[in-house]
Amino acid sequence: MIEQLRGLKDRALAQIDEAADLEALTQLNVSILGRKGELTATLRGMGSLSPEERPVVGQVANEVKTAINDAIEARTSALSGAEQQLKFAREAVDVTRPGRAPFTANLHPLTQVVRELLDIFTGLGFDIAEGREVENEYYNFEALNIPADHPARDMQDTFYVAPGTVLRTHTSPVQVRVMEQTTPPVCVVAPGKVYRHDSDVTHSPMFHQVEGLMIDEGITFADLKGVLHSFIHSYYGPQTGIRFRPSFFPFTEPSAEVDIQCVFCKGAGCRVCGRTGWLEILGSGMVDPAVFGCVGYDPEKVQGFAFGLGVERIAMLKYGIDDIRLFFENDLRFLKHFG
Amino acid sequence: MKISLGWLAQYVDISESPEELAHLLTMAGLEVSAIEHRGEGIENVVVARILEKGRHPNADKLSLCKVTDGEAEYPIVCGATNMVAGDMVALARVGAVLPGNFKIKKAKLRGEASEGMMCSTRELALGESHEGIIILPPDAPLGTGLLEYLGLPDHVIEVEITPNRPDWLSVVGVAREVAALTGRELRMPIPAITEAATATPASDETSVRIDAPDLCHRYAARLIKGVKIGPSPQWIQQRLESAGVRPISNVVDVTNYVLMELGHPLHAFDFNKLRGKRIVVRRAGEGEKFTTLDDTERGMGADNLMIADGEGAVAIAGVMGGQNSEVSEGTVDVLLESAYFHPSNIRRTGKELGLKTEASYRFERGADIEGLILSLERATELIVELAGGEVSSGIIDNYPTVHEKRSVTMRIEKAQAILGIEVDPAQAQGYLEGLGLTVTANELGRITATIPHFRVDLEREIDLIEEVARLKGYHEIPATMPRSGAMANTLGEAYAFTDKVRDTLMAAGLMETITLSFIDPADDDRIGLAQDSELRNKIEISNPLGRETSVMRTSLLPGLLRSASLNARRGNRDIAIFEVGHTFHPEAGTDLPNELQKAAGLLTGRRAPLAWWSDNDKLDFFDGKGVLESTLSSLGIKSCKFAPTEEIPWLQPGRAATFTVGEKQLGWIGEILPDILDPYELGAPTVAFSFDIEATREVAQATGKFGGLDKFPPVERDLAFVVDRQVQSGEIIGAITGMKIELVRRVVLFDAFEGGKVPEGKQSLAFRVTYRSDERTLTESEVSEIEAQVKQKLADSFGATLRDA
């Protein structure tokens, strides 16, 4: 009987070893270990054994069963690993193919620059105000201390839509309207479109400005310098050289043009900066008392400053664009560059 | 304005290099935009004489000259015609390298040897004239270097002068600033005039009458008799050229020279052409015609100021002289005018006539009413020096409207409050005195300045504060942060909403574009607007750059079509773009339009990028609608209704909808009609949409409080119906939700098709309905009961027949 069992074991292990796939193994499992299998059939002969022999044979039978079981398990795991590998090989993909993605898009470069500017100014405590683009001459000029027949009108070539009504030439009318509706303190930035009767590679009849205004008791020219220093160092980096030089705007006094060290030549002088080493980026000044008079503020009580920047100029310098018309033509190849 | 530094140095010492001086002036508000070097590259050009001038044997248009520089004789072939034998000329000898790296070599021109070149001013970069070669005065010293003879080399700076500083519009004006900035002495020209003792006093021979003292505050004149008109000497011509003024003849050149030197415009009349030998300053008659120096007849208005003689106008005051009294070759006696005219009147006249001259430019900014006598005397001195003649005794000076000198007080404490620095009273006083102001200070920290007439810009305290800051230097003022608190961010809400519109449209794959707000009136026809359409009513620009940009848009669509068209023409036919901006709608009773903030999008071409995974499907209505719906949803619009429309002329009926929230219409969407697309070279389908951002903001809901996750599981059942093709799925969903069955939570259209087994004229629609209770788990029979009600409702309302799933 023991011989029989050992023979069964050897045969079974050989068959298991030869099994080609999981299917064959399952069949072996049934035909050897199953209820109607060989091992069961062999053990049926146990009844004719003497009580002394039974435990001995029983132990051998168990050993045989365990050995066969282990062999089947080992073989199963070997076979299934191989099969999975085959499956994976069949399902492998070309990982260099592009993924499924819809068309992508981005914001217009001018919108991006406006946002960058507004982010800095709102961080400095400015609120955002907007205004109309077709404006009364009063708000665009007179209230800003630019009377009719004044040569300062030559600084801004104006589109008229009716006598007394213009396309705003700057975002400054927003200042006046905000001051009319607010009591100090006032601290706003006004982004928006403005219009001038001018068209060439550096002038567009429509362009964008961001204007700032801060009014309160005790605001000084030194504060104007502080806020603009803070802006310029945030936008162009803390090492950027800055200079304020006297200028003239009818609605501010004292007025200043603000130059930054040329971003192309770092101040050494190049074609872009006209060999001066400096780039003009904004106009600014202390709000003129005449403007306060127009909005009913008392210049003996409050003081403040205003500044304005041209968004296209900043974008053109930032991205090295030399034709302003590219911004409004909307060639997708141009726009995508800013994605 | 161009300022020769050689000329400038006549009035103030300059020890700085041109670059240092440019920096000094720029930092004082007198921006130097360019520095030009005159006389570079003409080292080897000398004064020479033409000995002979003959015809070139082989070329009609060339002459063959023999020229000497006093050492040798050179044959020279020349194309100019303005010279004769004996003329003194500027000779570039062989070996000279002229501006522009133009090398002078021995050459054979049409068979004749040529050794050198006789030069024009342009060839030497000394002026613009190229009409002929330079003819020097007969007394020019033969063989002298031209540089030495002309007082070169020189540097010319170009300054940008702000409109508040007319006093800078002259060489002396800039010299005065240099003197103030450096503390050096200003040397004003002091004219020396010898009046002819024997001649009749000027006032016996002529007179000036001012009929419009409101517009002409002062009129002074000198009479100079017996002048000889001819070319000016080179030194004057060179200075005029350096300032960009073309030399004409001695008397006219003198008026221009003094204009550039002292900044006051003068006018010289041919005295013998003045009828009645007198001057009358008066307003023009309505409709009066006048022919100016530039040979143009101009129609005058009643408020234009004229200079007339005994019979009629001889000049437009402060703007331009007339042909009838012009100084010309035959002029013998000259009446020289130096006057003050009202700035805004001169400006209006110039604008009305479209005429801007050196004179009007200065008068409209404000001339120096006290300084005009100096200019008159200086010009008189120079005319006698250059053109001879005798000065009649006495100045005619009619000064009906005297300008009192202003006095302005500045409080030191206010200056400190504005600038944010300590201001030292003595220092401030010093700055103002340096500018030519007469200053007194008192112990209360008040500085009172008397303002000279040439400083028209100094009227108020703040003007003096600015001068103190300017002369101190802006770099002396520190940068501090304001103590002022930040404002509550409330104005910015609308802006933030608009920005969110941009972000969502971008996230949906649409590229942001920006187009000009003014469009072509013909765009109305291009998008098929009816003749009586509201949108045709536009704000028109009175002075447009061109017809194509002459009206303010009432819709963003024309701009989007134009941008799309440009890309299509350049070969990119897959386009998904949007724009956010104002549209302008005229309103009755006001010139200010209603400005609406709108967003609009346009999509055409492939649905997905060309890729291994995508097919070639073209996008259609539903791609646009998907973008629009996801945008509206992100903006807080949760229940927007779309309804078919046939009212929008540029959209294809049956593929067009308007959308509303409650009663408020937000916008439209649809496929553009192929006939409209054709001229833009765009293919169908092209989907576009537009909505009003402010209207959308009004109905947008802020994200509410979170109510917790669902506690009981939902049950989902599918319903498939066959209904008429015309039935809109939205109506069916509306009918189901309209039943107000509490347990019906969601209805989704998940399949739709026609053809195949579906009969002609019908469509199959399949919905997934989600049922859920907040109190309990629903039973199958409960759900089935509700489902039956829904089926019945749809059968009744739409004749829907249930389809086997």
Ligand SMILES: [Zn+2]
């Ligand atoms: Zn540079």
